[in-house]
Amino acid sequence: MDRHINTLLLTATLLLATNLPAIADEASSRAPISIEANSAVFDERQGHSIYTGNVIITQAGLEIRADKVTVFNKNKQLQRLEARGEPVYFRQHRAGAEDILGEARQLDYNIDNERLLLQDKAWFTQGKSRFSGQRIEYDMLKKRVTATQGKDGSQRVRVTLQPKAKSTPSDSAETP
Numbered sequence: 001m002d003r004h005i006n007t008l009l010l011t012a013t014l015l016l017a018t019n020l021p022a023i024a025d026e027a028s029s030r031a032p033i034s035i036e037a038n039s040a041v042f043d044e045r046q047g048h049s050i051y052t053g054n055v056i057i058t059q060a061g062l063e064i065r066a067d068k069v070t071v072f073n074k075n076k077q078l079q080r081l082e083a084r085g086e087p088v089y090f091r092q093h094r095a096g097a098e099d100i101l102g103e104a105r106q107l108d109y110n111i112d113n114e115r116l117l118l119q120d121k122a123w124f125t126q127g128k129s130r131f132s133g134q135r136i137e138y139d140m141l142k143k144r145v146t147a148t149q150g151k152d153g154s155q156r157v158r159v160t161l162q163p164k165a166k167s168t169p170s171d172s173a174e175t176p
Contacts, residue, residue: 031060033078035069048072057081061093064107083107087121098127102136114140122147128162 038053057064067085090102104122116138123132133147
């Protein structure tokens with residue numbers, strides 16, 4: 001069974017890896033992060049802050065919406081975000097390309113290695129291509145998506161890929 005799952009994951013990853021552009025570019029990853037919430041608790045000793053109630057995080061074209069977000073810092077540097085909600089919503093607007101969207105009950109974003117992890121009833125789309133499964137990881141640097149089913153075999157991975165439309169003869173015909 002594990003061999004079948006690994007084959008499915010490898011195939012899905014290879015099919016989509018060539019089509020997914022990076023979510024964060026150099027300029028947007030250095031942009032300030034804005035956080036709005038109903039309440040916030042800062043714990044400098046523990047190195048984290050907790051935001052609750054209709055949390056909205058924005059950075060350049062990135063947007064995360066959740067019920068609760070914990071922001072972890074180390075040496076006064078942002079390390080990662082943990083978002084929880086019913087659901088957590090993710091959107092990345094990219095100039096000149098279709099938006100990347102995602103949703104799950106849990107979202108973890110590791111800023112150091114630029115990895116996004118969506119878990120528990122997760123889905124992830126770019127344009128008309130879509131992944132869904134228990135766990136979806138997107139490596140922004142390698143432009144690689146990995147999706148897995150639940151450990152109990154529930155919530156199997158589903159992938160929908162949209163091929164490019166064929167050009168019609170009138171698209172390629174030259175006009176005199």
